[in-house]
Amino acid sequence: MxxxxxxxxxxxxxxxxxxxxxxxxxxxxxxxxxxxxxxxxVPKSMPGLQWWGDICVRTDIENIKKIDTKSGKESILVTLEEVNEALKNGKMPYKLTGHIKPLRTLMAASLPWGDRNVITFTQYDDRTPGQKYMIWYDFSKKKIVNLFNLQGEGPTNFDFCKENGYMAYTIGNDLYVAHEGDFSSMVNPKVTGNQQQEKDVVYGQAVHRNEFGIMKGTFWSPKGTYLAFYRMDQSMVTDYPQVNTTARIAELVPDKYPMAGMTSHKVTVGIYNVKDGKTIYLQASDPTDRYFTNISWGPDEKSVFVIELNRDQNHAQLVQYDAVSGQKIGVLYEEKHTRYVEPQHPLIFLPWDDSQFIYQTQRDGFNHLYLMDTKTKLKGEWKTGKDSEDQYCEYLKTIPLTEGNWLVQDVLGFNAARKEIIIASTEISPLQTNIFSLNVKNGKRTLIGMEDGTHQAKLSASGTYLIDYFTSNNVPREISILPTTGKKGTTLFTATDPLKENYNLPEITVGTIKAADGETDLYYRLIKPVNFDPNKKYPAIIYVYGGPHAQMIHNTRFYDARGWDLYMAQQGYVMLTVDNRGSDNRGIKFENCTFRHLGTEEMKDQVQGAKFLQSLPYVDADKIGVHGWSFGGFMTTNLMLTYPDIFKVGVAGGPVIDWQFYEVMYGERYMDTPQANPEGYKESNLRLKAGNLKGRLEVIIGGMDPTCVPQHSISFLRACIDAGTHPDFFIYPEDGHNMMGHDRVHLHEHITRYFLDHLK
Known part of the structure; x- marks a missing residue:
């Protein structure tokens, strides 16, 4: 037996x-x-999920389905066939100038009103190139009930207001508002004076180069009476001479690019009155060297709130303006920091109390929520936060809602009936995002969904339910409808991972090492070669980013390892990534220790990663390479030049070479101006280190990179020539800061070949 x-x-x-x-x-x-x-x-998903009030629906190619929140059972609400039938044979509510194409899919349809049986979608005219319409279809009446003519070719930046049924959008640099019928109003009237100046003024788009959490340029008031918008005058900003080489004779395609220490664009905030079509502008104290961030409206539509930041980015003010006159009402909160203040979130009023709003700040070391009461005024007294370098002054009664050595990443909305805020945070781990309900009265937090992994969520209209998108290193993808009480919900979709199931993959582990300060724990991700043999000696590559607002290791699929990291492990390389000090989600002191000296502390931590590799018995200590893109390209180049005896081969993509060539907002926040910090700029100027190159370094750029402009890399090549060193160089003509599509595959083939040739 x-x-x-x-x-x-x-x-x-x-x-x-x-x-x-x-x-x-x-x-x-x-x-x-x-x-x-x-x-x-990649693991499959369940696209098209959205909320129709408190009803979960799924838009698909052929139909829109309603999903029962308890059983997950689907039933059809709308079909593509019936919508196209209405477009073809139904009477349009307004006269058309052309003919609307049949829809091919309902994936992009939305259901803005929980109490109306109406879907909205956009579609093009099949006779007029570029002409687009926004269409309302009532699926209970099976007919088109409204139509907008989005005038002009190439409309973009759509911002629909469900309260008034108007659509704000841009064409070129102009801002329009469309409403029912064959009509759109231009918010910014054409100026008949200086045509060049008019060409350089942009309306209704994101400003300040998308820093400070700015992702859009229009902001509807709660009832849709007004539209706040950005106006950006770039006429005083220097043109960077990008070149398009596809023409018979290469053409100049200039970018407006304000470099650190130079003149920046001028921003003002307009308020457009929908009823009378008139516009006023906020009367800010000094719109020249000031950043206007995180615009928000008061519930009564009488006030607009803006978090204003000085050019040095070390003094923020929450300012209230009168929405009718544009006059400044007063400052409600101020904050100063010896390094920088970085407002990222607009204030949010409580839906059950119009007199109170949530403000977010890092004044106590981590981003947390503070409840401010407009009914209780304070004289204002400057105090020091838990971060000793931070000072603040409150002119309203303020109560902390969250605190601790973790941060609130986002406010998703409210469950008004329970007086709860739904938040995303790092409370469980800096490697994760978890969803919690926060009771405003007692501060109690209740976990929603699994404790493991990384979660993203969409909240229903009342905040009673959310759609939870969950993934971890062990769970490819799981999508559920969860009650915000923290109770068990309904799983809609669970994915498998075809790559894990069918391919021979490497072992991936996550751990910690000490930073160069000897105290701070740093997370690392280590990938061993496929078919690992502990008796062999392998070359190793560090993949690095290292800059602010980026974190390379999360509890997600493969712990965030990219496909290239896996591929190089298959080629016989040990792959390491370390989230050094200066990166994201570890608090303000962890991030701002690099202030005025970008690269210095970050490189010390990456060297600790290299020493960790050298301590492993299966790593060839003399064969360590490094690769990174953007800030990671800066880090790669810097490591190759500063520690040439450790790093033997590097590939730097889209690198910053000299921070005085980088843009105003990001560059000055972390480095100050070249005039104020000449020592820091000199220390991080990689052209001055060009003679230190010993190993093999390749620099790769997009030919029309608008982020790290080509001047960085070209000037570095000149410096290397003058110093007698020999980097390699590769360019993707007409590409931007990142390569997309086939170019992205070609890029990684090229990077791979470089390491295979020089780091065997």
């Missing part, structure tokens, strides 16, 4: 080994976005 069990065990072991050996080898086309097989190997 014992022998029989031994035979069975041996058979099972052979079967297991055979199964592992049958798993396939993957290619870059399998694991890089843009690759021919990439989307076949």
């Amino acid at each position: 014992k022998r029989i069990f031994q035979i069975i065990a041996l058979f099972c072991m052979i079967a297991t080994i055979s199964s592992a050996q049958e798993k396939k080898t993957f290619t870059l086309n399998d694991v890089i976005p843009g690759g021919d097989n990439y989307f076949n190997l």
